[in-house]
Amino acid sequence: MHSTTRREPAGAAPPDTGDEPGFTAARARRETAGRFAGIVAALPADFPLPGSGRTAERFDALTTVAEQDVCVARLVEGHLDAAAILAELGGPPVGPGERWGVWAAEPPGEGLTAKRGGDGWTVSGLKRYCSGAHSCTHALxxxxxxxxxxxFAVANADGTRPVEGSWQALGMAGSDTPDIRFDDVPAVPVGGPEGYVDRPGFQHGGIGVAACWYGGARAVAAALLGAARGRGSxxxxLAHLGAVDVRLHAAGAVLREAAADIDRDPHDTEGGAxxxxxRVRAVVEGACADVLTHVGRATGAAPLCHDERHARAAADLAVYIRQHHAERNLAELGGLLAGRTGQDTRAGEDAR
Structure with missing residues (x-):
């Protein structure tokens, strides 16, 4: 038997008593949910889709949000990715007031099962890593x-129950990413079998996640820049700052090049997506890891202990970049370069 929380209306963050000063996970979830809702409500109707000729603008927007708050960017990226997927696969468009997530992680375990009956499709089971569990109104x-x-497209309403205690992270606490149990939830199929991972946009969306990582690294680097200005020469x-600048410059350049390549070949006719x-995710993940190391070595414990914004950005980024599968992804890259198929890791790549 699974222990679950009492069902709350979609859009509501878990309660916070407000009795404890400073950081609490409940406060982080509540603040993230509010900022997420505000950003989604203000999105322009013509926000660029991947491959629209304005992909760099899309990535820049994600980077900017992440530089302000990595957890908020995590939810905004999911909403924008869902809108792009629905457009690419011919699903229902995102409606006014809706906030979407993409819950597609498939680690070992129970997972979701879909069944088709006389009244249509339903899904049941356990879905892990559901970011925005209390603030998303819908999900893929x-x-x-x-x-x-x-x-499948589902409404995050009756029949979905977040599992209590299944998201214990301090980093990315605000992303509100517990497991959710589904009990015969009505579902609308989007695309055909394997359509989610086989479409070109799956690869484009993965680079959008890297744009968020990049913004998080820029936020972490701000503490080092302030320290360098304060300590003079x-x-x-200064050496740590120079190293960080090199890493961030390279990551930004790779993201811009990727955006241009996606716009040039949005349907992946060349097969390079x-x-x-x-490559892009590995470069940006490596840059983020280096930034965390250099900033920590240069500034010591002080900003991690006394600057809440920096401490949260560093903790959030350290968790977020673990969506990259490190040597597993590098092995796949090497296999592609060597002409070997190897093991396809796409199925569980994004913990959305």
Whole structure:
């Protein structure tokens, strides 16, 4: 038997008593939910889709949000990715006032199963890593069905229950990413079997996540820049700052090049989308890891202990970049370069 929370209306964050000063996970979830709702409400109707000729603008927007708050960017990226998926696969468009997530992680375990009956499709089971569990009104979820894995649109309402205690992270606490149990939830299929991972936009969306990582790294680097300005010509601090600038400059350049390549070949007629995604995500993840190391070594414990914004940005980024599968993704990249298919890791790549 699974322990679950009492069902709250979609859009409501878990309660916070407000009795404790400073950071609490409940406060982080509540603040993130509010900012997420505000940003989604203000999105222009013509916000650029991947491959629209304005992909760099899309990535820049995600980077900007992440530089302000990594957890908010995590939810905004999911909403924008859902809108792009629905457009690409011919699903229902996002409606006014709706906030969408993409809950497609498939780690080992129970997962979701879809069944088709006289009244249409339903999904049941356990879906892990559901970011925005209390603030998303709708979601795209992957589920096993006759004919293979499929993507479904669901309302986050009756029949969905977040599992109490299944998201214990301090980093990315505000993203509100527990497991959710689904009990015969009505579902609308979006695309055909394996359509979610086989479409070119799957790779483009993965680079959008990297744009958020990049923004988080810029937020973490701000503490080092402030320290360098305050310490004048301290050579060690300046050396760390120079190293961070090189990493961020390279990551930004790779993202801009990727955006241009996506706009040039949005339907992946050249077959290079997977290779591009693996390279870009690896470059940006490596840059983020280096930024965390350099900033920590240069500034010591002080900003981590006394600057809440920096502490949260560093903790959030350290968790967020673990959506990259490190050596597993590098092995796939090497296999592609060597002409070997290897193991396809796309199925569980994004913990959305």
């Amino acid at each position: 979820v992957t589920a096993s069905a006759d004919g293979g894995r499929r993507l 301290d050579p060690l601090t 997977r290779l591009r995604s693996l």
